[in-house]
Amino acid sequence: MEGKKNIVFGFLFLVITASLGPYMVVTLLPDIEKASQGKQKVLSDLQLIVMSEFENTETLEVMTADEIAKANSEAILALNTNLNARITVDTIKGGPHAHGNLEALLNIIVGLMLGLLSIPSLYKQILSWIFIAGTTMHAGMAFLGVFGFSWAGMLLGTGIGPVLILLGLFLMGIATLIGYKKPSSI
Numbered sequence: 001m002e003g004k005k006n007i008v009f010g011f012l013f014l015v016i017t018a019s020l021g022p023y024m025v026v027t028l029l030p031d032i033e034k035a036s037q038g039k040q041k042v043l044s045d046l047q048l049i050v051m052s053e054f055e056n057t058e059t060l061e062v063m064t065a066d067e068i069a070k071a072n073s074e075a076i077l078a079l080n081t082n083l084n085a086r087i088t089v090d091t092i093k094g095g096p097h098a099h100g101n102l103e104a105l106l107n108i109i110v111g112l113m114l115g116l117l118s119i120p121s122l123y124k125q126i127l128s129w130i131f132i133a134g135t136t137m138h139a140g141m142a143f144l145g146v147f148g149f150s151w152a153g154m155l156l157g158t159g160i161g162p163v164l165i166l167l168g169l170f171l172m173g174i175a176t177l178i179g180y181k182k183p184s185s186i
Contacts (some may be wrong), residue, residue, distance in 0.1 A: 002124035003114030009132055010107030017100025017139065020092050028089050035078075037084035043080040046071050088146075096143035103135040103165065110172060119179035127171055134164030 049055075049071055054063045063071075110131050113126045138161025144152035155161075 002128060003111035006107040006111030006128050008111075009135075010104045010111060013107065013135060013139070014101060014104035017096055017104060017143065018118065019023055019118060019142075020097040020100070024089050024092055024097075028085075028092075032082075032085045032089065035082040039078040039082040042075050046075045092146050096139055096146055100135075100139035103139045106165075107131050107135055109166070113172065113176065114144055117175055117179035118181050119175050120174060123175060127168060127175060130164050130168040130171065134161050134168055137161030138165060 002103060037072060049068070051065065055061065056067065062081050081171070114128060117124065137155060141152040141156035141161060145156055
């Protein structure tokens, strides 16, 4: 049955890309939480300084320009640390996790549809491989790029994967128009 490989590939790829969710929770969220707590502490201290009209909370004397600058610098660095901690999670969520899940489901649907179309087997094989190659070159390379494989990022940058997915969608639309027949009644 043509399309079977897309269904199998889709489910296996979905397992891989869906597993990025627990990976983020277990390995990356503790760093974000720590950075967020550090940011909150420094910003609270800065807020107290402003509310006390720039008096030193320990000596109750007016703060010097250097002390104010240091407090501001600490706050800026804490904000930056918090933002940097979130970059990896945002990159994974917006890239391989979301696109990978979507393209895995797309392969499953394409596999099911190929079984329903009355078109030549060669066309079904071409459509099948276009979607598998497109998914691998798009979400697959994004997945590898997140884990430090720079060559995958370079391949992703060529745009071959998204072009193959769009080509597959276009050709699948034409194939469905031509080859989808109403099931015969019993």
